[in-house]
Amino acid sequence: MQDTDDLDLEPVTFLVDAEIAARQAFDARIAREPGFSALARKRLARYLDNPIWRGLVELHLNGATSLETGLMLRGAGLVRPARFFVLAGDLAGRELDCVEFTDLGLEQLHGTLSFKGADDPCREAIYRAVSSYLVIDRGNGIVATRSTLEVALEIDDRDLLSRACSLVSGCPMALPRPARSKGATEEDWMEMADFLSNGDDDRRGAAIIDLAALDDMSERA
Template sequence: MQDIDDLDLEPVTFLVEAEIAARQAFDARIAREPGFSALARKRVSRYLDNPIWRGLVELHLNGATSFEHGLMLRGAGLLRPARFFVLAGDLAGRELDCVEFTDLGLEQLHGTLSFKGADDPCREAIYRAVSSYLVIDRGNGIVATRSALEVALEIDDRDLLSRACSLVSGCPMALPPPARSKGATEEDWMEMAEFFSNGDDDRRGAAIIDLAALDGMSERA
């Protein structure tokens, strides 16, 4: 029988193996995208490997990004926490946490979006992909702009509101049960896109993707 001390010294590789498997799956999915040349695949991967770049684009196009990306953007001086008062509805009078770009963030965003369409088809492909969902919750909640939260209030989307966190404390907003709960659908968000998205009219979806769901991946119906 192997000595317990020897077992303690054996490498535990599940974290490394999980990271490698996730990366391989990511690269394999990019490789299957029709119309991508080998160079395009490399360029798309390079853009998406940059969490600062992706977080900027998600907030600009969708009004929300993961809490993790929010922290990175704040650490880079591109994003800051903010608050606003709810003026109507069940939550009238409450102060909610949101995020907003700093001047440096707006400058960086301008550079990020300076090449579009035929000027940079790889970036344009990513913009279209980002516009196919609303936000990806990686297990620790999300951060959202005031515009996105105001739309969530308007359509009574407690799912998104319950995921929104303070960029300062990381705590989600403690919201009382709704007086009425009709819920919100992806179609509701699509209809309200002009109020939270700074993209064009090319939005393809608005699902909340929950990577921490027990079934591996679930999205709101």
């Protein structure tokens, strides 16, 4: 019979197993996407494996990215924290945290976006995919540019505003609940797409993807 002390030394693999399962699911989904050659799928995976590259694209096209990605971008010197005052509405006078590109970030972004459309269908496919959602909250909140937060204020999207975090503290902004608010919809964001950070006229969606909520749903299933 195995000694109890030996059991304590048995490897605990659930973290590794979860990482492997997530990677296998990612690769399987890329493989199912029609119209890509084997080489194109490898290139897609290489681009998307790089959180810096994808984070730059998300901030450029959507004006928002996960807090985790924002911290990586800041660590690489590509974005910096900033603040602005709200000028109208029931949050008028409050100072909100946002992010902005540094000069190095803009230089990197220029290189990232130098090939689009027919020049590089592989990268163009990623741009279209990123333009099909607004932001992915991985459970710890998001960071957003001033222009995206201003749209959220305009359409009273307290869901997005409640997720927005300071890039300095990593904490969400403590905003009071509105007296009357119906919230905002994905359709509201689509209608305001021209006011996002780069006036993307090829936007396909604007959903906020909450991975923590997906975890809750899987537990209830």
